[in-house]
Amino acid sequence: MSHYLVITGGVGGAKFALGLSTTLPASDVTFAVNTGDDFEHLGFHISPDIDTLIYTLAGLNDTDRGWGRREESWNFLSTLRTLDEETWFQLGDRDLAIHVYRTSLLTQGKTLSEVTDVIAKKLGINHFLTPMTDQSLRTVVVTADGKLPFQDYFVKYQSKPIVEAIEFSGSELARLSPGVSEALANDDLCGVIICPSNPYLSIDPILSIPGFRSLLSEITVPVIAVSPIIGGKAIKGPTEKIMNEMDLEAGCSSLSVARHYQDILDGIIIDTVDTEQSEDIAALGLEVSVGETLMTSLQIKQDLAQHCLSLIEKINRSIERC
Amino acid sequence: MSHYLVITGGVGGAKFALGLSTTLPASDVTFAVNTGDDFEHLGFHISPDIDTLIYTLAGLNDTDRGWGRREESWNFLSTLRTLDEETWFQLGDRDLAIHVYRTSLLTQGKTLSEVTDVIAKKLGINHFLTPMTDQSLRTVVVTADGKLPFQDYFVKYQSKPIVEAIEFSGSELARLSPGVSEALANDDLCGVIICPSNPYLSIDPILSIPGFRSLLSEITVPVIAVSPIIGGKAIKGPTEKIMNEMDLEAGCSSLSVARHYQDILDGIIIDTVDTEQSEDIAALGLEVSVGETLMTSLQIKQDLAQHCLSLIEKINRSIERC
Numbered sequence: 001m002s003h004y005l006v007i008t009g010g011v012g013g014a015k016f017a018l019g020l021s022t023t024l025p026a027s028d029v030t031f032a033v034n035t036g037d038d039f040e041h042l043g044f045h046i047s048p049d050i051d052t053l054i055y056t057l058a059g060l061n062d063t064d065r066g067w068g069r070r071e072e073s074w075n076f077l078s079t080l081r082t083l084d085e086e087t088w089f090q091l092g093d094r095d096l097a098i099h100v101y102r103t104s105l106l107t108q109g110k111t112l113s114e115v116t117d118v119i120a121k122k123l124g125i126n127h128f129l130t131p132m133t134d135q136s137l138r139t140v141v142v143t144a145d146g147k148l149p150f151q152d153y154f155v156k157y158q159s160k161p162i163v164e165a166i167e168f169s170g171s172e173l174a175r176l177s178p179g180v181s182e183a184l185a186n187d188d189l190c191g192v193i194i195c196p197s198n199p200y201l202s203i204d205p206i207l208s209i210p211g212f213r214s215l216l217s218e219i220t221v222p223v224i225a226v227s228p229i230i231g232g233k234a235i236k237g238p239t240e241k242i243m244n245e246m247d248l249e250a251g252c253s254s255l256s257v258a259r260h261y262q263d264i265l266d267g268i269i270i271d272t273v274d275t276e277q278s279e280d281i282a283a284l285g286l287e288v289s290v291g292e293t294l295m296t297s298l299q300i301k302q303d304l305a306q307h308c309l310s311l312i313e314k315i316n317r318s319i320e321r322c
Numbered sequence: 323m324s325h326y327l328v329i330t331g332g333v334g335g336a337k338f339a340l341g342l343s344t345t346l347p348a349s350d351v352t353f354a355v356n357t358g359d360d361f362e363h364l365g366f367h368i369s370p371d372i373d374t375l376i377y378t379l380a381g382l383n384d385t386d387r388g389w390g391r392r393e394e395s396w397n398f399l400s401t402l403r404t405l406d407e408e409t410w411f412q413l414g415d416r417d418l419a420i421h422v423y424r425t426s427l428l429t430q431g432k433t434l435s436e437v438t439d440v441i442a443k444k445l446g447i448n449h450f451l452t453p454m455t456d457q458s459l460r461t462v463v464v465t466a467d468g469k470l471p472f473q474d475y476f477v478k479y480q481s482k483p484i485v486e487a488i489e490f491s492g493s494e495l496a497r498l499s500p501g502v503s504e505a506l507a508n509d510d511l512c513g514v515i516i517c518p519s520n521p522y523l524s525i526d527p528i529l530s531i532p533g534f535r536s537l538l539s540e541i542t543v544p545v546i547a548v549s550p551i552i553g554g555k556a557i558k559g560p561t562e563k564i565m566n567e568m569d570l571e572a573g574c575s576s577l578s579v580a581r582h583y584q585d586i587l588d589g590i591i592i593d594t595v596d597t598e599q600s601e602d603i604a605a606l607g608l609e610v611s612v613g614e615t616l617m618t619s620l621q622i623k624q625d626l627a628q629h630c631l632s633l634i635e636k637i638n639r640s641i642e643r644c
Binding site: 042043071072073075076077078079080082083084085092093094096097098100101103104107119122123 | 364365393394395397398399400401402404405406407414415416418419420422423425426429441444445
């Protein structure tokens, strides 16, 4: 028996998670999902990264558009527009059902963990998804134009404002969700995987939960990451722009990602196009493994998942664990 | 200048209201709408009769289906069904936008009157619509199977349980909405019209507001009704079934309707097929007028509206008023 804790954000993480979920049995994985992007909109509790993961693992995601549900319609939103109501956040008619259902269960007093589990199971997902926390921990982007809640920065202002810093409002009171804590306490835990998500916007919120980062730095099982940067570019979203704005010594690169996670990582997978960075990353004391990380097919996703498991096994063998 | 207060329920009343709204200038009418059918569902405040009136006056109603919006889609509801959530109340994707918007404004502290006015105006309605009350007054159907909230009786149980009585929960604390009170205090008020709606389920909730029924019985302007019964039958809904279950001496008939409103009415319009009931109704002290009341075209709706105005004028002349 072996168990893996997988820390993930939205689209990129979900692609990787799909590879892993079709590689490992349901009982072997805990997907801990970023909820720093969650927000209240029109009275609904919206959990964008959880939804992305759920839609992807359930095979309901729109692969052409890259977000939301497939076979989506937009009549709710177009009607809302006739009422001059805020429509900057794209709410599809099918997507909306999830938000309404989630909000309804939360209002009844269920935790986000419980609600997430119910929704995932009802949509036929066998693997275990859990929010990083059941408390409110909100990503706030400090920009040259002032502080912006994440969705305002990302959707309303299309990631245009220059990022100066990122804060996690409420993190001091947040606790890891029961599902994450159980995975960490699982005797069969043999590795922690950080998905190829935005380190600053998608993974840092999770690492900001008090005690989690130091726990990962001390944990006896390997912690590895898949770099979301390929040849100095991010596949999607504002990762590249943010990393360039952050005045990092190595700019937008896998080396910068490795440095960002340096205190908690044992190993990292970088793309073959970044092979030349291997030496610098290895110098940080990390096991570096090179492979294809651009997940354009299910086969590549599964190969990357297998690559992660192999890297964990290699690190474990080297320290005679698992 | 003349002003009319029009008391209405859902579909039948809305048809009549459309005739009146295309006959009279916007400033001449106040539509007071039943909110006894209102309910909370999935966290939304739903006002079925207000919505029916709004969709009808805005030309957005589905005339084939007989309720809801035209060009409606149902992807929200079908997705909700995959979550095993309650889907007995038909929520269309476009319709839902109204519920979300209304709920959002109510949560911000606006009254139902204010919200109704905003929505009607945004959908291009010039006439003034107002809920009967801003307080919670809920129609409860006492059946052989127990007490049922109106929507449970009407939609979930499809009006099948046998009706023993109808109660109006919260009526003791309800007050007429500001819009209705203003219409009643309007110096130009020259008539009150009770639409051809279900007397028990759609009009009685309005009459249950403390003081309103006695006010109508004493008011110096004519109060008239259009009978919703044609040849012993109701056009739509459970009116006929309920009237038959109520053990009324005259069964389901315009005579029973006249008796039901007897204390407040000065006149009533009944269908030509019920001409033979004129004498019995007149014996109640009412002015009876006979005409076509089956509103199968806009022209008939407008003729019926004109018929009402003429009847009011006739009664007013006979008592030298207006």
